[in-house]
Amino acid sequence: MKKTLLSAALGAAAMSFGFASAASADTLSDVKAKGFVQCGVNTGLAGFAQPDSSGNWKGFDVDYCKAVAAAVFGDVSKVKYTPTTAQSRFTALQSGEVDLLVRNTTWTINRDTALGFNFRYVNYYDGQGFMVPKSLNVKSALELSGAAVCVQSGTTTELNLADYFKANKLEYKPVVFEKLEEVNAAYQAGRCDVYTTDQSGLYSLRLSLSNPADHVILPEIISKEPLGPAVRQGDDKWFDIVTWAGYAMVQAEEFGITQANVDEMKNSTNPDVRRFLGVEKDTKIGTDLGVTNEWAYNIVKGVGNYGEVFERNIGQNTPLKIQRGLNALWSKGGLQYAPPVR
Amino acid sequence: MTDHAIRVSSQKTEKASLLYDPKVRSIFFQILTAAIVVLAVWSISHNVATNLARANIASGYGFLAGRSGFDIGFALIPYSSDGTYGRAILVGLVNTLLIAFTGVITATIIGFIIGIGRLSKNWLIAKLCTVYVEVFRNIPPLLVIFFWYSGVLAFLPVARESWKLPIGMFLNNRGLFFPKPLWGEGAEAIPVALLIGVIITVFVGRWAKKRQMRTGQQFHTIWTGIALIVGLPVLTFLALGAPLSFDFPNAGRFSLSGGSVIAPEFVALYLALSFYTAAFIAEIIRAGIRGVSKGQSEASFALGLQPSQATRLVVVPQAMRIIIPPLTSQYLNLTKNSSLGVAIGFPELVSTGGTTMNQTGQAVEVISIWLVVYLAISIATSLLMNWFNARMALVER
Numbered sequence A: 001m002k003k004t005l006l007s008a009a010l011g012a013a014a015m016s017f018g019f020a021s022a023a024s025a026d027t028l029s030d031v032k033a034k035g036f037v038q039c040g041v042n043t044g045l046a047g048f049a050q051p052d053s054s055g056n057w058k059g060f061d062v063d064y065c066k067a068v069a070a071a072v073f074g075d076v077s078k079v080k081y082t083p084t085t086a087q088s089r090f091t092a093l094q095s096g097e098v099d100l101l102v103r104n105t106t107w108t109i110n111r112d113t114a115l116g117f118n119f120r121y122v123n124y125y126d127g128q129g130f131m132v133p134k135s136l137n138v139k140s141a142l143e144l145s146g147a148a149v150c151v152q153s154g155t156t157t158e159l160n161l162a163d164y165f166k167a168n169k170l171e172y173k174p175v176v177f178e179k180l181e182e183v184n185a186a187y188q189a190g191r192c193d194v195y196t197t198d199q200s201g202l203y204s205l206r207l208s209l210s211n212p213a214d215h216v217i218l219p220e221i222i223s224k225e226p227l228g229p230a231v232r233q234g235d236d237k238w239f240d241i242v243t244w245a246g247y248a249m250v251q252a253e254e255f256g257i258t259q260a261n262v263d264e265m266k267n268s269t270n271p272d273v274r275r276f277l278g279v280e281k282d283t284k285i286g287t288d289l290g291v292t293n294e295w296a297y298n299i300v301k302g303v304g305n306y307g308e309v310f311e312r313n314i315g316q317n318t319p320l321k322i323q324r325g326l327n328a329l330w331s332k333g334g335l336q337y338a339p340p341v342r
Numbered sequence B: 001m002t003d004h005a006i007r008v009s010s011q012k013t014e015k016a017s018l019l020y021d022p023k024v025r026s027i028f029f030q031i032l033t034a035a036i037v038v039l040a041v042w043s044i045s046h047n048v049a050t051n052l053a054r055a056n057i058a059s060g061y062g063f064l065a066g067r068s069g070f071d072i073g074f075a076l077i078p079y080s081s082d083g084t085y086g087r088a089i090l091v092g093l094v095n096t097l098l099i100a101f102t103g104v105i106t107a108t109i110i111g112f113i114i115g116i117g118r119l120s121k122n123w124l125i126a127k128l129c130t131v132y133v134e135v136f137r138n139i140p141p142l143l144v145i146f147f148w149y150s151g152v153l154a155f156l157p158v159a160r161e162s163w164k165l166p167i168g169m170f171l172n173n174r175g176l177f178f179p180k181p182l183w184g185e186g187a188e189a190i191p192v193a194l195l196i197g198v199i200i201t202v203f204v205g206r207w208a209k210k211r212q213m214r215t216g217q218q219f220h221t222i223w224t225g226i227a228l229i230v231g232l233p234v235l236t237f238l239a240l241g242a243p244l245s246f247d248f249p250n251a252g253r254f255s256l257s258g259g260s261v262i263a264p265e266f267v268a269l270y271l272a273l274s275f276y277t278a279a280f281i282a283e284i285i286r287a288g289i290r291g292v293s294k295g296q297s298e299a300s301f302a303l304g305l306q307p308s309q310a311t312r313l314v315v316v317p318q319a320m321r322i323i324i325p326p327l328t329s330q331y332l333n334l335t336k337n338s339s340l341g342v343a344i345g346f347p348e349l350v351s352t353g354g355t356t357m358n359q360t361g362q363a364v365e366v367i368s369i370w371l372v373v374y375l376a377i378s379i380a381t382s383l384l385m386n387w388f389n390a391r392m393a394l395v396e397r
Helices: A002-023 A027-034 A060-073 A089-094 A156-167 A180-188 A199-208 A236-255 A271-276 A285-289 A295-303 A306-313 B002-015 B022-054 B085-118 B123-137 B141-155 B189-215 B221-239 B264-290 B294-302 B307-344 B349-360 B363-392
Strands: A037-042 A079-084 A124-126 A128-133 A147-152 A172-177 A194-198 A215-217 A225-227 B163-165 B169-172 B175-178 B180-183 B244-247 B260-262
Touching: A027 A037, A027 A060, A027 A236, A037 A060, A037 A089, A060 A079, A060 A236, A060 A295, A060 A306, A079 A089, A089 B363, A124 A199, A128 A156, A128 A199, A147 A156, A147 A180, A156 A172, A156 A194, A156 B349, A172 A180, A180 A194, A180 A199, A194 A199, A199 A215, A236 A271, A236 A285, A236 A295, A236 A306, A285 A295, B085 B123, B085 B264, B085 B307, B085 B349, B085 B363, B123 B264, B141 B264, B141 B307, B175 B264, B189 B221, B264 B307, B294 B307, B307 B349, B307 B363, B349 B363
Parallel strands: A037 A079, A147 A172, A147 A194
Antiparallel strands: A124 A225, A128 A194, A128 A215, B163 B169, B169 B175, B175 B260, B180 B244
């Protein structure tokens, strides 16, 4: 009987410890211990995160996950992906199911504070737009009074939509779905007149429609949507690594370091470049960050600089054909700006 | 004999320590089980609290009073984005109850028809009903919902090519639009008249039954009841000078504006759950009727009852005793399956609660609300059905 009691007590203890370790405060050690980064991504948004025909995840956000893996392990393949819906994403991050969330997630003060996340680097400056069938002959969002609007639930989009129509005294009927595929299907079936989400998303979604040319994206941008990676609050070390992985890609573009010339650039005489790539003598930049000094080299070698990642996944040579716009380097009139690596 | 008994009992006290006393054992294990349950609950809640505090996530139910900021497409109670999160969840709850209530009624009716149809002597009817049951019973409810939703959407015309129906109704893939009644002054008297009609009917029914018991004379309670329940409100309506006007739906730029609308999501979910659950109910009905022995109907024929009377007065009351308990489970299933409406964008409890959860990040609180609400609905349904079952149960004499 004593045995029974003992094993029961052990079981209960194991259970409580098991739960307690669900969301550890030292994500870097956890990641190193398990040997891969668990990255929360979209369930399937062309150009941003989508598995290809052989099941490999590809896209702008996916490359960000790879950059973090490159910084930590020096190996872009050490990532596992968790597809998350707009609704499940925050719980997945809060509970520790994923180490970081790179899922077209808008940085808002509410998410930064009340939801217990941290945002800093913005990998895509976006804004909310509207898509309508050309046949409706709509030229501006202000003509949309009385329309049925398809929207994904639990997004900032849903809130902006309510605010915009209220502010402009327009009537509308929201048709709300949890999954992106369901919103697409409903829009295509004509259940609603308008599809609204971030403009980048609209470009991507338009491609998945049967006749992309029959749909037009309206000129209005009704919100600011800074999209970026999110981590749990209270783990500054991991937060630093995740944000600087992004800054490193921007910095590399600024230096003109590409995936192709990064090895060559190691021999550069420019002290900024040498420091960045970790070839300066006695540098501690990488180790202070909690990774190796080759972290920036590994990122550029693994996925390329910001411009390359952008062009490869969503740029002019891809079906999405998205302009750099706000996402050009600060020196070229955009907002992508990295603090000095020094 | 006495000696022997004493010896045995002393032996027992010697050898058997408390360890082998079944009473002590059972108490010990009960305490142990209770302790494990308490410990598990405590450790889970403690860990949740610790993890939430560590992640700097605010907890508690205060968020329910905050402004929701999102709109809901189908609300039976007044709601706008200026309403609170609590109100949004309430809108979802009302929609869930609406689906559950209408679904249960329709599923029961279809189930009765199909169940009795399977027992029909007509080969074609019996086989058709069998096919119905086998098809719907063997498809997951989510697929049935998708089937109806895409079926409804694909079948109906786009908004600008709406089908015109009589009395100013329109049908398109945005829903069924119908004139919205606008009640004028004094219209409150009409539901009062309806209520009075119902009450009088109940009394008439009791009186008629008593009279039949006493004298054997039958009274046309049904016709009197219909006259009272329909006639009284109609008379009141006319007496008030018909205080009713309609807001007719008109063609707008995108769809129809004005009037009332039943959304296709509601129709799809309602039809899917009704047809799906009806397959199970049909089997329960069939089992119930089969469960009444043949001698009962033979005996009633021998007493000179008509076949319809035999069914109504002898077979069905006995079948009900077999039918009601499993029927309760099906009603509960239908209510719980209504949460699948989230997949087709019907704003029921899980949908509005999910949006709230995502906007506020209060996952634990919202999930606890879901659990409590579904539990409450299910327990209420169970109690009602148990009461009904007790009324119908066989009174042994």
